[in-house]
Amino acid sequence: MEKTQILEKIAFPSPNPNVNMYLVTYLSAGLRVKGLLAEPVQAGVYEGMLYLRGGIKSVGMVRPARIGQFASEGFIVFAPFYRGNRGGEGNEDFAGEDREDAYTAFELLRSHPSVPDNRVHVFGFSRGGVMALITGIQYEDTASVVTWGGVSDMVLTYIERKDMRRMMKRVIGGSPKTAADKFKYRTPLYELDKLRPPVLIIHGLRDENVSIEHAYRLEKRLIALQKPVETWYFEHVNHYFPPALNRRIVHDLCDWMKNVET
Numbered sequence: 001m002e003k004t005q006i007l008e009k010i011a012f013p014s015p016n017p018n019v020n021m022y023l024v025t026y027l028s029a030g031l032r033v034k035g036l037l038a039e040p041v042q043a044g045v046y047e048g049m050l051y052l053r054g055g056i057k058s059v060g061m062v063r064p065a066r067i068g069q070f071a072s073e074g075f076i077v078f079a080p081f082y083r084g085n086r087g088g089e090g091n092e093d094f095a096g097e098d099r100e101d102a103y104t105a106f107e108l109l110r111s112h113p114s115v116p117d118n119r120v121h122v123f124g125f126s127r128g129g130v131m132a133l134i135t136g137i138q139y140e141d142t143a144s145v146v147t148w149g150g151v152s153d154m155v156l157t158y159i160e161r162k163d164m165r166r167m168m169k170r171v172i173g174g175s176p177k178t179a180a181d182k183f184k185y186r187t188p189l190y191e192l193d194k195l196r197p198p199v200l201i202i203h204g205l206r207d208e209n210v211s212i213e214h215a216y217r218l219e220k221r222l223i224a225l226q227k228p229v230e231t232w233y234f235e236h237v238n239h240y241f242p243p244a245l246n247r248r249i250v251h252d253l254c255d256w257m258k259n260v261e262t
Helices: 064-071 099-110 128-138 154-160 162-173 180-185 188-194 212-224 243-258
Strands: 008-012 019-028 031-040 047-052 075-080 120-125 145-148 199-204 229-234
Touching: 019 064, 019 099, 031 064, 031 099, 047 064, 047 099, 047 128, 047 243, 064 075, 064 243, 075 099, 099 120, 099 128, 120 128, 128 145, 128 188, 145 243, 154 162, 154 180, 154 212, 162 180, 188 212, 199 212, 199 243, 212 229, 229 243
Parallel strands: 047 075, 047 120, 120 145, 145 199, 199 229
Antiparallel strands: 008 019, 019 031, 031 075
């Protein structure tokens, strides 16, 4: 990343000998936000990947091993922690204004000297699925969008996850009944007509954290709009894939991204 676009870049212990990692502080809508950058040790030209985590605050925080897994497949990966986390300024608001953290991170990757033009992919896991779709809508030159166990409908999340309702009311500013506009703002299904890049949906049919219905609604809407979409559904899998299957899917989806035409 160009030094002029970041405030601080500090070496971070990497769990993978083939990957260098850095703790990055960057400016997002006037806030100092933190993120983790992973680059292959060997110099070269690489695809860019914006990794958008799930959860909120310490739940679902970016894991260096996970980022290193993608970087070792030949990607320069940047994973924002989102505002208010790990010493960053501001507060997360669950795909509200914190989407700016994803937008700025996309632009940082796009300006990386080792990433070719139009070769930044956006990956979202769980809540990050919404962030990935929103970012793909925002940037027409996104190479592809991958959503893995991803949320597509914020109202559906509120309905399904009773354990998250109090948090969602507090962070979003109400319930779907009292703050319908805020939930709609966080639901990309309504704006998919503006989406240009191809989409890959990965989901376990037994997912109890983010139900398969999120994937079905996204797939149905993309097909109705005649948008390029591919689905990888796994019958006996929940939100967290077994390690061996996980590794295989990471390899396969990285190949899928590299072969996307832009």
